Amino acid sequence: MVIFRTLLYTLFISLFAVSAQAQVKKDTIPAAVKRPSTTSFKSPSAKDTTSPKAKSAKDSATLKAGPLANKIEDSIYLSNGGIRLGLDISRFTLLYFQPYRKDVTVQADVRLGQKIYGAIETGWNSTSHSTDTTYSYKGSGIYSTIGIDYDFMKKKETTEQNMLYAGIRYGFARNTYEVSHFIMTNDYWHTTIEGNYPKTTITAHWIELVFGLRVEAAKNLFLGWGIREKIMLHSSAEDSHPPIVIPGYGSGTKRSQFDMTYTVSYMIPLYKVKVHVPRDGKK
Template identity: 55%
Template sequence: MIRTFLYSLSISLAGLLTQAAQAQVKPAGDTSIKKTAVDTSAPKPAQRPATAAPLKAAPLKKAVDTSGHKTAQRPPATPVPAKKPDSIYYVPGGLRLGIDISRFALHFFQPYRTDVAVQADARINKKLYGAFELGYNRTSHSDTSYTYKGSGAYATVGVDYDFLKKKDPSEKNMVYGGIHYGFARNTYEVPAFNIHNKYWQSVTPGSFPKTNMTAHWIELTFGMRVEALPNFFLGWAVREKIMLSNNAAEGFDPIVIPGFGSGSKSSQFDLTYTVSYYLPLYKLKIRESREPKKKKD
């Protein structure tokens, strides 16, 4: 019985080994998967019958950014405003003539001098005025010590700037400041003088001959002119006069330099008061821009 079992087991093992050997041997022929050839040429469009309705083009669709980022948009262009035309208007221009009445009051305080001064101004543009002045001085003094005589004329010319803001362009009132140049020519002499010596109880007479001189100075002015009656103006001004040069004889200064004041000083303060009349002679064309001024950063 044991023999019979061993015999059967040997037959079974032989069969299993035979099947395993057959499974490891490849069958004849190519068993790999082959790809089917694909036609890559562009397909021909299908022909439509002649009676078919024409095809409508599909509306173009805007590309949508699906990345999640916002697309930068350009700000709308700012419209450029049209340039406004300049404003043009006319202001009265003319010659204002006046007389300085403060010179008459000066004679009351300094009787030895007589002064006469006339002033004029003419409008140049909206704010600037040309200013002129002509004058004459005569100085005469006599006492027990000396006798002095002098006379001469002067002229000043300059510009005044009107600081007054006017609602009405035709208004002629003004508050102004200016700078003027002055020139004077003077002749003076001392016909006789006496030098008293108290110690010796003596008197020494003498004289200075007639001398001609010229002087140059500048004036800084500030004042106002107000129309009291139609075309009649009252005005006042303060002036600081600064001497530039003069050729007076050394040691023999004039008592008065016409238009300037004391001949022994290098600067002089002065006050004037004028009455004047306005002559409307012309008109000035004023052009102003309507464009707003740009603000500085």
């Protein structure tokens, strides 16, 4: 330990001595050497012989060496904007899984800016369901949704119209339904109850969270899919006799509903949208 401390003290003293010696040398440098004068004076009669062309080149070089040397102006170009009309063909596949219901859905969106799209959807539903002679249900109605989409896709070409988007919708439906007759049996008490539920009109409100993709398969012709989570805000239907299907929403007994769509759409170009794309700051 004694040897270690001795070596440590010796190293510390050596470093201190070197530092002090360097400081002394720095302070003993003559002032004329430390701060050489770079100021030059011209006689009042002397003329500047620099040509305007050389001076312009010098000023340009000075600018390039300044803080704006790496700044490149952003790229701005015009892209097509218009109305895109589409049909949700996934509604027709529901006939295979739920043959008692028919749905037709039409979609439209319009480009409001570089990344923002306004979206609207409207549709119709008809439901007719019966179980032998014990239950008979009929209902029909319409619905509409309105909302906005945000496009996350970075475009590689000025003419590219593909979209990877997320959005939100507000939905409203009006539905009329009735149960013309029903028969309920109780095996324990051996009783049978017959009745009906009169024609009733209800309204429903919900919100949708949307995520999807649209790809331009041909010029102005788009194919797209989307997934949606629908959350019921309010339904005027009675809990004892809810509708089988709420148009545009789904099951009348669920407070939330997951849905998928597949659309074919066509865009009608009507105007141009200014698109601003920051370039890379590197040369």
